[in-house]
Amino acid sequence: MFLHNFKYELLSSLRTKDMIFWLMIFPIILGTLFKIAFADIYEKTTAFSSIPTAVVEVQENEIFHSVIETLEEEEDPLLSVTYTDEEDALKLLQSGEVEGIIYLDGTLSLTVAEEGMEETILKSFVEQYTVQNKIIIDTAASAQDPTQAKAVIAALSEEISTCTDIPLTDGNPDNMVQYFYNLIAMVALYGAITGLHVTINAQANLSALGARKTCSPTPKSVSLTAGLLGSYLIQTLCMVICVTFIAFILKVNLGSRLPLVYLAAILGGITGVSLGFFVGALNLFRVELKMGISIAVIMLLCFLSGLMVGNMKAIIAQKMPWFNKINPAAVISDSFYCLNIDSGYDRFIQKIITMLIISVTFTALGVLVTRRKKYASL
Amino acid sequence: MERTVVKIENLVKRYGDLVALDHLSLDIQEGEVFGLLGPNGSGKTTTINCLLSLLSFDKGNIEIFGKKMTPVSYDIKKEIGVIMQNVAVFKELTVYENIDYFCGLYITDKVKRKQYVEEAVSFVGLEDFLKFHPKKLSGGLLRRLNIACGIAHKPRLIILDEPTVAVDPQSRNKILEGIAELNRNGATIIYTSHYMEEVEQLCTRIAIMDKGYKIAEGTKDELKRMIKNTETVSIEILGLSPETRAQIAALPHVYNTAYDGEKLTVYCSGGKHNLIRILDILQKQDLSFGRVYSELPTLNDVFLEITGKALRDKED
Numbered sequence: 039m040f041l042h043n044f045k046y047e048l049l050s051s052l053r054t055k056d057m058i059f060w061l062m063i064f065p066i067i068l069g070t071l072f073k074i075a076f077a078d079i080y081e082k083t084t085a086f087s088s089i090p091t092a093v094v095e096v097q098e099n100e101i102f103h104s105v106i107e108t109l110e111e112e113e114d115p116l117l118s119v120t121y122t123d124e125e126d127a128l129k130l131l132q133s134g135e136v137e138g139i140i141y142l143d144g145t146l147s148l149t150v151a152e153e154g155m156e157e158t159i160l161k162s163f164v165e166q167y168t169v170q171n172k173i174i175i176d177t178a179a180s181a182q183d184p185t186q187a188k189a190v191i192a193a194l195s196e197e198i199s200t201c202t203d204i205p206l207t208d209g210n211p212d213n214m215v216q217y218f219y220n221l222i223a224m225v226a227l228y229g230a231i232t233g234l235h236v237t238i239n240a241q242a243n244l245s246a247l248g249a250r251k252t253c254s255p256t257p258k259s260v261s262l263t264a265g266l267l268g269s270y271l272i273q274t275l276c277m278v279i280c281v282t283f284i285a286f287i288l289k290v291n292l293g294s295r296l297p298l299v300y301l302a303a304i305l306g307g308i309t310g311v312s313l314g315f316f317v318g319a320l321n322l323f324r325v326e327l328k329m330g331i332s333i334a335v336i337m338l339l340c341f342l343s344g345l346m347v348g349n350m351k352a353i354i355a356q357k358m359p360w361f362n363k364i365n366p367a368a369v370i371s372d373s374f375y376c377l378n379i380d381s382g383y384d385r386f387i388q389k390i391i392t393m394l395i396i397s398v399t400f401t402a403l404g405v406l407v408t409r410r411k412k413y414a415s416l
Numbered sequence: 417m418e419r420t421v422v423k424i425e426n427l428v429k430r431y432g433d434l435v436a437l438d439h440l441s442l443d444i445q446e447g448e449v450f451g452l453l454g455p456n457g458s459g460k461t462t463t464i465n466c467l468l469s470l471l472s473f474d475k476g477n478i479e480i481f482g483k484k485m486t487p488v489s490y491d492i493k494k495e496i497g498v499i500m501q502n503v504a505v506f507k508e509l510t511v512y513e514n515i516d517y518f519c520g521l522y523i524t525d526k527v528k529r530k531q532y533v534e535e536a537v538s539f540v541g542l543e544d545f546l547k548f549h550p551k552k553l554s555g556g557l558l559r560r561l562n563i564a565c566g567i568a569h570k571p572r573l574i575i576l577d578e579p580t581v582a583v584d585p586q587s588r589n590k591i592l593e594g595i596a597e598l599n600r601n602g603a604t605i606i607y608t609s610h611y612m613e614e615v616e617q618l619c620t621r622i623a624i625m626d627k628g629y630k631i632a633e634g635t636k637d638e639l640k641r642m643i644k645n646t647e648t649v650s651i652e653i654l655g656l657s658p659e660t661r662a663q664i665a666a667l668p669h670v671y672n673t674a675y676d677g678e679k680l681t682v683y684c685s686g687g688k689h690n691l692i693r694i695l696d697i698l699q700k701q702d703l704s705f706g707r708v709y710s711e712l713p714t715l716n717d718v719f720l721e722i723t724g725k726a727l728r729d730k731e732d
Contacts (some may be wrong), residue, residue, distance in 0.1 A: 042520040046509065053508035242470045250565075251502035253468050254521035255490040412472040412487055415431060416465055 039256060043264035047236075051272050057231050060333075061276040065225040066283055072221060073288045076214040076249035088118035089156045092127035092136040096143035101171065116163065125319035140164060161267040216375065218290050220345035223370035225280045227336045233314025234332055236265035237404065238325055243413040244318070245325065262408060266315065266401070293378035300375065302390065309393045310336075312400035313366065319407035336367075343367035350358030366396055419446040420482070420602045421573055422467065427476035428627075429462055436462045438628040444606060447647065449599050451619030452608040453715060455517075458625040460608040461501055464577050468498060469604075479570070480573065492569075494522055497571030498631060501578045503562045505550050512537070513566045522569035536568035539594060556587025567598060572597060575606045592618055612715040624719055629723050640713045643721040644671060645731040647684040648693050648713070650707030653698070656680055660701055667693050 043159040051057060093106075109115050120136065128388040130136045130147070139149040148164045150157040239263050251261055279302050284290050292299050317332055343365055344351040351371075354362050362368045373389035380386065422444040429437040439460050444450045452460045467478055469487045478485045480492050504516045523529040536541055540560040550558055559579060567574060576595065577657040582587045595618060599605050609615050615622055616636050623633040632639055656675055664674045664680070669687030673680065676678045686689040691710045698705055719725075 039521075039524060042517075042524075046506070046513065046520075049513070050506045050508045246500055246502035246504035247506065249465075249470055250500055250518070251521070252470055252487075253493060253496065253498040254518070255493040256521045257488070257490065332712060348709045412469060414472055416470060 040260050043138060043256065043261055044268055047239075047265045047268040049220075050239075051268055054235065057235070057272075060228045060231055061225060061273070062279060064228075065221060065280050069218065069221055069280075069284050073290065074215070082347060089138075089159060090114045090136045091117045091119050092130050093119050093121050093162060094124045094127050094139055094141050095121060096108075096141060099142045102142055102146070102167070102305035105167065114142055116159070140215050146182055156170060157301050163206075179330075215378065216344060216371070218284050218292070219371040219374040220340060220343055220367065222277070222280055222284065222303050222326065222374065223343060223367045224336065224340045224345055226273075226277060226289065226303060226370050227310040227339060227367055228315065229269070229276070229307045229310025229369045230314030230317065230332045230336060231329070232265075232272055233311040234318040234328060236262065236311075236315055237408060238328075240265055241319070243255065243321065243416050249416060255345055258353060258408070262405070264348075266311070269311045269315075271310055273311050274304050274306030277303040277307040277344075292374065295377045298377050299374055302370065302386070302393075304375040305390060305393045305397070306366075306373070309366050309370065309397045309400075312404070314396040315404040316400040319404040321407070337367050339367040343371050364391070364396075366393070369393055371394070417667055420444070421446050421448075421480065422450075422596050422606065423477075423479040424463070424467065425477045427463070427466060427473055427478065429459075429466055429471065429473040437466070440476070440625075440628070440630055442623060442630070442633075444604065446604050447599070447602070447622055449595070449605040449619045451605065451615040451622040452617045452625060453610070453612060453619075453622055453719075454625035457627075458610075459628040460610075460625055460704075461577055462628075464575055464606070464608060467575070468496070470662060475498060494569075495572045497566045497569065497574040499563050499566035499574070499576045499579050501581065503550070503558050505561060505565060507550055510547050510549055511542055511553070511561055511718060514550070515568050518565040519568035522571075527594050532570060533556075536564040539567070539597075541566040541590065551705050554584075554587075556583045556590075559587060563594065567603075570727050571603065573604045573606070577608050578610070579607075580609070580611065588614075609689050612719075616715055622715070624715070624722070626719070630719060636715065639715060639718050643713060643718050644685045645683050645713045645717050645721060646686050646689055648711045648717070649682040649684065649694055649708070650693070650711070651680045651682075651698070651708045652678060653680050653703065654678060656703070660697065660703070664694055667697075670694075 067252065089118065093102075106117065106119050106161070109117060110119075122130070124139075124141075126322070127139045131139055131151050134151075137154075138160040140160075141147045141149070146164050146168050148160060203344070238244045238256065239247050240251060242252040252258065278300060281292070281296075281300055285292050285296060285299075314332060317328060317335075320328075323331060342350060342354055342361070351362060353367060354365075354368075362372070369389050369392045373386055373393070376385040376389060399413070420443055422442065423441040424440060427440040427483070428435070428540070429435050440459070440463060442450075442463075452463060453546055454460050462471065466473045466476075467480070469478075469485050469489070477623065481490075481495060483489065483492055485492055508518065509517060511535065515536055516529065519529050519533050519536070523532060537546065540563055542557065542560055542564060545553060545557060550561065553561060563576075563579060566576075574595075579595075580591055583591065592614060595605060595607065605617065605618075607619060621633070621635055621638070622639060623630050624639065625631065631640060654677070661673055661680070664670060664682060667690070669684045670682055670692055672683040672687045674683075682690070682694055691708070695708065
């Protein structure tokens with residue numbers, strides 16, 4: 039009896055088009071759009087390109103030449119230099135082909151057309167060059183022992199740092215990955231749609247199918263258990279597809295503990311199904327309205343966990359810190375974040391326990407409501 | 417010896433201040449096709465839902481096969497086939513899968529179930545649509561699928577709640593023939609409808625309901641004998657004078673007349689040759705008339721006479 043119910047509940051859910059769209063197609067589309075959009079943002083904000091600069095050599099400067107040659111040997115050279123006369127240099131500056139003009143006439147001087155990051159870097163370069171050049175020349179002139187001059191020059195060339203970088207984790211420090219965590223959390227919560235179907239199809243007061251099933255000799259407990267397990271299974275499948283797509287097709291670095299990411303995603307999906315199961319059991323709204331409300335609530339929870347605005351979770355943490363602890367979307371995405379950032383498991387386990395508590399609570403409340411045997415009205 | 421299959425005693429169901437069922441009592445015997453006839457909102461579906469233990473009720477007692485019916489009476493439910501007013505099938509499953517699913521809720525033996533499902537498919541004539549999904553079926557075919565899902569497990573008691581609503585005449589005839597065959601095969605049938613023709617054609621005993629009351633019960637002949645009207649004569653005639661109409665009204669066995677300027681309706685109670693006597697008066701006065709027809713009382717007349725209103729809503 040159970041297997042018979044389970045088989046057809048599973049088959050029916052797998053063929054439900056809106057479920058397939060929200061759980062499989064929508065996240066694939068959104069994930070792909072995220073990837074495209076973030077790649078563009080990364081190019082614009084993070085990737086560095088050499089600053090095009092015109093150099094007008096009024097007086098020959100060998101030291102400057104050798105500095106530029108050294109810079110150009112690096113992988114990402116700071117400057118892309120064009121040696122030219124003043125007239126052409128001004129034309130290039132006006133047309134925007136170069137960011138600034140460096141004049142070499144004993145000392146260095148800089149002309150820029152506007153203010154900006156590139157112009158600031160150029161200014162900083164010219165100042166640093168001028169200061170270091172003066173120190174080296176003065177030291178060489180005043181030093182009685184030429185070896186002292188070499189030592190000063192070597193000291194000036196050395197990069198000194200008082201801080202040491204110690205990575206906390208092997209994870210991905212890129213902030214953009216947070217959006218993918220939120221996307222996975224959203225798909226997990228869309229499991230509510232399958233949970234809703236379970237109660238709607240089992241309750242005599244919610245659907246003709248529910249009424250018809252209630253007339254059969256199959257106990258409601260069997261029918262509900264079959265429906266719920268079927269939904270858990272489908273949601274698990276959807277979560278595996280979603281994480282696999284993000285990690286292996288979009289090649290988003292989800293950290294070094296991928297098996298635990300799968301585990302958290304699957305548990306998140308079960309939380310979503312339980313949420314829908316509970317909402318479906320409530321006899322407060324019409325069936326169609328329940329579906330709309332569920333989608334809207336899920337989107338709101340995801341918004342508050344930072345799906346649409348990256349720093350939203352930080353804002354909520356300031357204003358209502360308790361909400362992030364019970365918002366299922368935030369809990370699910372935080373579990374991924376903990377796996378990525380923390381080297382230990384304490385916070386991750388805490389999030390997993392929270393998901394379990396939410397799932398058990400919603401399922402138990404749903405069962406309490408649906409266990410009713412007769413209805414006052416249909 | 418007849419056995420009571422369904423016994424409803426003093427059933428009362430209220431929705432707030434509205435009394436949906438008012439001390440309803442019914443006894444349905446084995447092998448009967450029992451009709452629950454009444455207009456929309458008369459309490460037919462509420463009766464069925466209470467009978468199936470879907471709805472709670474305020475007072476009364478329901479027994480099926482001699483046992484008290486409760487939501488967990490799974491042994492009783494095994495013997496009941498239900499065809500709901502609203503089609504209750506999975507949209508995502510095919511015709512065959514739907515019938516197999518519902519049959520499987522009652523029959524666990526796979527070989528037996530396969531045989532039963534095939535018989536049900538053949539019974540409702542859906543052999544050519546086995547792989548179709550419900551949304552691809554016409555209204556009539558969908559109703560047939562609904563019936564197949566309800567009867568595949570060969571129940572002893574079949575409850576059909578308005579199974580022919582929004583069905584084309586061809587499918588309706590097929591459904592009615594099928595129900596009669598199920599009854600011939602031994603099933604007791606409870607059939608609700610607001611189509612009096614169906615109930616007259618199909619049911620061996622009928623309860624007429626209105627506003628939660630059972631206003632009459634019996635065979636169709638017994639019900640018709642309950643009312644004054646035995647014959648209604650209608651004549652298409654123009655320019656009928658009040659004097660002539662009075663002459664007709666004064667005839668023996670005529671208890672009422674109506675005239676709308678085009679058609680004269682004469683209501684008779686008992687007696688023979690009523691039509692001949694009426695036509696004789698018209699011919700003597702040299703009045704020409706059109707179509708003439710005489711009708712025996714229908715269940716609608718029974719309902720009309722008892723409640724003062726027509727059984728079927730105009731839009732039906």
